[in-house]
Amino acid sequence: MDDTKRTELEELGEFGLIERISNNFSNKQPSTILGIGDDAAIIDTGDAYMVISTDLLTEGIHFDLAYFPLKHLGYKAVAVNVSDIAAMNAIPTQITVSIAVSNRFSLQAIDEFYAGVKAACAHYAIDLVGGDTSSSAAGVFVSVTAIGTVAKDLVTRRSGAKNKDIICATGDLGGAYMGMQVLAREKQVFMANPDMQPQLEAYEYVVGRQLKPEARMDIIHELRELNIVPTSMIDISDGLASELLHLSRQSGLGMRVFEEQLPIDNQTYESAVEFKLDPVTCVLNGGEDYELLFTIGQQDYEKLKKHADIHFIGYVEKEDDRPGLVTKSGNWVPLQAQGWSHFKQ
Amino acid sequence: MDDTKRTELEELGEFGLIERISNNFSNKQPSTILGIGDDAAIIDTGDAYMVISTDLLTEGIHFDLAYFPLKHLGYKAVAVNVSDIAAMNAIPTQITVSIAVSNRFSLQAIDEFYAGVKAACAHYAIDLVGGDTSSSAAGVFVSVTAIGTVAKDLVTRRSGAKNKDIICATGDLGGAYMGMQVLAREKQVFMANPDMQPQLEAYEYVVGRQLKPEARMDIIHELRELNIVPTSMIDISDGLASELLHLSRQSGLGMRVFEEQLPIDNQTYESAVEFKLDPVTCVLNGGEDYELLFTIGQQDYEKLKKHADIHFIGYVEKEDDRPGLVTKSGNWVPLQAQGWSHFKQ
Numbered sequence: 001m002d003d004t005k006r007t008e009l010e011e012l013g014e015f016g017l018i019e020r021i022s023n024n025f026s027n028k029q030p031s032t033i034l035g036i037g038d039d040a041a042i043i044d045t046g047d048a049y050m051v052i053s054t055d056l057l058t059e060g061i062h063f064d065l066a067y068f069p070l071k072h073l074g075y076k077a078v079a080v081n082v083s084d085i086a087a088m089n090a091i092p093t094q095i096t097v098s099i100a101v102s103n104r105f106s107l108q109a110i111d112e113f114y115a116g117v118k119a120a121c122a123h124y125a126i127d128l129v130g131g132d133t134s135s136s137a138a139g140v141f142v143s144v145t146a147i148g149t150v151a152k153d154l155v156t157r158r159s160g161a162k163n164k165d166i167i168c169a170t171g172d173l174g175g176a177y178m179g180m181q182v183l184a185r186e187k188q189v190f191m192a193n194p195d196m197q198p199q200l201e202a203y204e205y206v207v208g209r210q211l212k213p214e215a216r217m218d219i220i221h222e223l224r225e226l227n228i229v230p231t232s233m234i235d236i237s238d239g240l241a242s243e244l245l246h247l248s249r250q251s252g253l254g255m256r257v258f259e260e261q262l263p264i265d266n267q268t269y270e271s272a273v274e275f276k277l278d279p280v281t282c283v284l285n286g287g288e289d290y291e292l293l294f295t296i297g298q299q300d301y302e303k304l305k306k307h308a309d310i311h312f313i314g315y316v317e318k319e320d321d322r323p324g325l326v327t328k329s330g331n332w333v334p335l336q337a338q339g340w341s342h343f344k345q
Numbered sequence: 346m347d348d349t350k351r352t353e354l355e356e357l358g359e360f361g362l363i364e365r366i367s368n369n370f371s372n373k374q375p376s377t378i379l380g381i382g383d384d385a386a387i388i389d390t391g392d393a394y395m396v397i398s399t400d401l402l403t404e405g406i407h408f409d410l411a412y413f414p415l416k417h418l419g420y421k422a423v424a425v426n427v428s429d430i431a432a433m434n435a436i437p438t439q440i441t442v443s444i445a446v447s448n449r450f451s452l453q454a455i456d457e458f459y460a461g462v463k464a465a466c467a468h469y470a471i472d473l474v475g476g477d478t479s480s481s482a483a484g485v486f487v488s489v490t491a492i493g494t495v496a497k498d499l500v501t502r503r504s505g506a507k508n509k510d511i512i513c514a515t516g517d518l519g520g521a522y523m524g525m526q527v528l529a530r531e532k533q534v535f536m537a538n539p540d541m542q543p544q545l546e547a548y549e550y551v552v553g554r555q556l557k558p559e560a561r562m563d564i565i566h567e568l569r570e571l572n573i574v575p576t577s578m579i580d581i582s583d584g585l586a587s588e589l590l591h592l593s594r595q596s597g598l599g600m601r602v603f604e605e606q607l608p609i610d611n612q613t614y615e616s617a618v619e620f621k622l623d624p625v626t627c628v629l630n631g632g633e634d635y636e637l638l639f640t641i642g643q644q645d646y647e648k649l650k651k652h653a654d655i656h657f658i659g660y661v662e663k664e665d666d667r668p669g670l671v672t673k674s675g676n677w678v679p680l681q682a683q684g685w686s687h688f689k690q
Binding site for chain 1: 351352353354355356357359362363365366369370372373374376377379380381385386388390391392393395397398399400401402403404405406407438439441443444445446448450451452453455456459463466470471472473474475476477478479480481482483484486488490492494
């Protein structure tokens with residue numbers, strides 16, 4: 001290494017780093033249908049496709065054990081990977097879970113973590129088939145790999161959106177981000193005065209969105225029953241704006257979403273106002289909601305229009321290939337990626 | 346958690362912990378042929394089996410960046426996972442690589458790591474299809490998941506050894522452990538006096554065994570060409586004694602190996618003597634050689650007996666189900682598991 005050419009990771013950001021890595025690799029195996037760059041890789045197993053996705057969760061970056069119970073961490077580590085499998089329109093089947101902890105952890109703490117893993121495996125009907133356990137010099141690290149299966153004609157990539165497709169988002173957005181704000185504030189209060197008990201009752205929903213996210217497999221099953229194959233799909237882990245940019249860039253088309261259509265829960269809205277945050281910014285850039293963002297052809301709209309938990313937030317357009325938001329006042333503003341910025345201080 | 350029942354992880358050890366976890370999970374998916382407890386899980390994909398294995402490498406436990414170049418770390422992280430795929434008699438096809446590093450790492454350091462990953466992918470003809478990048482509060486963590494494919498009648502488990510089978514080990518053993526001893530000593534010398542240059546010339550082979558291990562895919566391909574399917578197989582990552590105990594326990598049979606048949610390189614032997622270590626102990630408990638340990642039926646012996654790199658170290662027996670070593674003086678001593686003890690101080 002030549003230190004005179006040192007480049008800080010924060011200059012590049014996660015997406016720049018992933019692009020740099022993937023540009024340097026090419027696929028040789030005939031079974032590799034899709035490599036780096038989607039929610040999961042696609043591997044041809046003959047009759048069907050297998051999809052595979054992996055996530056690394058690090059203490060102090062992705063979670064704070066001061067307010068994140070280990071059982072919830074185990075559940076969430078599985079759920080966020082299942083969410084990636086869902087985003088390929090696939091059904092999860094197996095998972096591996098690795099964990100590194102320092103000596104300060106007891107066996108009972110590990111049992112708590114795996115109790116969460118087990119509950120998630122039961123909920124999503126998947127098998128824990130492997131993993132690794134290690135000690136770490138400092139901090140907890142969790143790595144999960146999920147695999148799933150999908151018929152070849154049902155697999156959904158980020159790149160398949162078509163002009164005039166309708167953009168759909170499930171559930172509501174921004175809640176997990178507000179939950180983290182609440183938990184971080186209560187931690188500060190507690191650290192200043194350990195006799196203070198956390199005040200979480202009024203924030204139960206948003207805190208639950210942070211601590212107990214669910215992958216939207218229910219939506220995947222419903223779409224199958226309705227015979228709908230999304231034209232493109234991604235899970236909302238980094239924030240709606242970031243995911244719209246992914247779909248837009250990988251499909252080569254613009255995306256126009258409407259502020260008044262963005263789904264936000266009342267508690268998310270009210271806690272954002274209390275924290276002096278713009279609720280729309282929380283929805284656009286909050287992240288960690290693990291809802292699904294997908295596009296459908298207009299012919300499928302009738303079948304979904306009465307669905308209580310699917311929101312039609314905009315449409316795909318080829319006139320302008322930048323994704324933008326139409327505000328309540330009718331202005332068009334370009335969407336900015338926030339996404340992941342762990343390397344930034 | 347009830348702290349009155351606190352149990353330290355070191356009381357249980359890695360194998361106890363894995364057994365505790367796996368006993369608490371059961372497989373429900375019809376495609377799960379084999380879950381936790383072998384070198385890789387086995388998943389039925391219809392025409393063939395897919396095998397999947399994962400490893401977590403943590404700084405300060407599995408590697409010391411003071412003497413482990415990042416490019417070598419990238420290569421080794423891939424190789425040790427390919428070794429697990431080899432141990433199932435499978436051909437590796439794809440890999441995911443995740444890494445967490447602190448802000449002190451530059452982009453150039455990450456590039457070095459991925460240059461090693463790329464070299465290993467090229468060498469083993471596998472595709473990098475995914476992964477995750479994250480920052481860590483402290484330390485480097487690498488998680489790799491490898492997948493491979495194998496015809497259903499060729500897959501090799503730990504549990505298939507039969508009475509009177511011949512026990513085979515590839516390559517030579519104990520070298521990687523001695524390499525680590527040499528590197529650790531040179532680090533101490535360097536820290537005491539930074540003007541001292543490391544003296545590694547005389548230890549090139551054993552240091553290479555530690556820094557540049559290879560998965561024995563060459564052996565897997567040769568066995569196929571010879572139409573030999575091992576009855577059981579495991580890769581030698583934790584040490585020969587530990588792996589023999591796995592094959593013995595999972596096959597329900599004893600294993601008798603002979604000290605005079607154990608393969609050891611001259612440099613390993615001589616450096617062990619220099620370090621006042623018993624060379625046989627290094628072979629039995631050293632670990633990290635990533636050679637293959639397997640059993641074959643006696644009818645296959647003729648085909649392999651002249652192989653320069655496969656050593657016939659003993660045989661499977663049902664008379665005594667404990668694995669044991671017959672020393673040069675003719676004594677029988679039971680083999681002890683050392684294996685992994687990261688949680689021990």
